[in-house]
Amino acid sequence: MTGKIRYAYYPGCSGQGTSVEYDTSTRAVCAALDIELVDIPDWNCCGSSPAHTVDHHLSAALSCRNLAQAAQVEGARGVITPCPSCLSNLKTSARRMADPDFAARVNKLLDKPLRHIPPVKSVLQALFEDVGPDALYPRVFKRLEGLKLAPYYGCIMNRPPQIMEFDDHEHPVAMDRLLEAVGATALPFPLKVECCGASYGVARQDIVERLSGRLLDAAAACGADAFVTACPLCQMNLDLRQDQINAANKTGHRIPVFYYTQLLGLALGLDPKALGLDKLAVSPRDVLAAVGVRA
Structure with missing residues (x-):
């Protein structure tokens, strides 16, 4: 890895409460390894586990609003999140938006239609692919x-x-x-x-x-x-x-x-x-x- 890599960062609700140590340690490690995390502006809950059991379109709208907000982060390679549940919701919603009928129903729930879907990955994937074990070893x-x-x-x-x-x-x-x-x-x-x-x-x-x-x-x-x-x-x-x-x-x-x-x-x-x-x-x-x- 050469130079600093920027990502739009989705901390998730638990990262602000019950798993604050996961959030703070994630931020510290990424900073030490030249990965710049820019919090998604005005992010909202992704719906976590319950939302999709009630309404698939509303659940997707929650995640798609975050994706739309993330697209505003200039120079970001994509979106990363430490939480697997958030990751699942963001990636599942992004995939479902490929269906025009589904996307049309979701976009009606958003203030603005989602035009661009940035790539989404876990922090683990970013560390593994953008830094990697070989590059991590000499930094220990x-x-x-x-x-x-x-x-x-x-x-x-x-x-x-x-x-x-x-x-x-x-x-x-x-x-x-x-x-x-x-x-x-x-x-x-x-x-x-x-x-x-x-x-x-x-x-x-x-x-x-x-x-x-x-x-x-x-x-x-x-x-x-x-x-x-x-x-x-x-x-x-x-x-x-x-x-x-x-x-x-x-x-x-x-x-x-x-x-x-x-x-x-x-x-x-x-x-x-x-x-x-x-x-x-x-x-x-x-x-x-x-x-x-x-x-």
Whole structure:
């Protein structure tokens, strides 16, 4: 990579609240790697999980308004977002707008018709393609040697493949390769695209306890020191709900759950406070101290 790359940045609603550490660590890592993030002006909620279950056209209009706003960012290569749910909504809406009848109904809901659809990708894809493991390696300040990680992508970061169009939808490796470039060990985690229970944590806690419990069990069986994920909802279920899961399943897991950007930031020598490590429910201090990293 040569020179700075500019993207229109969609932080998503959770990035302003429950996953603020994902947003701040994403911004810090991108700045350190010469990726300029310009917040989409006057962005709105993409509809997240519920909107499309109520009205497909209204759901698409929410995302398409963001795409129209993003097109105003001068010099941007496209739109990137850290959140897989936001990514799915933005990319799905963009694809559906290729249907003239669908587009006509959506455009009636917008202040101005959407004329230009910028490319959309995840921050993970941008880091992997625009920076890449080989270019990341020489920038490392502190190698994370000895840190054994269970890379967990969640069920929608790469699926459905005809819409997400990045990495392998059953065995993705982009996050693995970036983590390996900074010295960590990415374990062959067998459940890297299995569902954690997603938003059922509110309506059906038992489902999250079963599915996320299965993930925690598998990580422990692999000998993982920690989970690393790219999804705010996955991180919340595995981290914040870990005590609930232990109580329900009669287990005793104490496995830290990092965002991959937090670990990349540590390896790049960024301030742990800027990476939001203090926001994690399961403290990562002992795990990091064991590999010579102070958090």
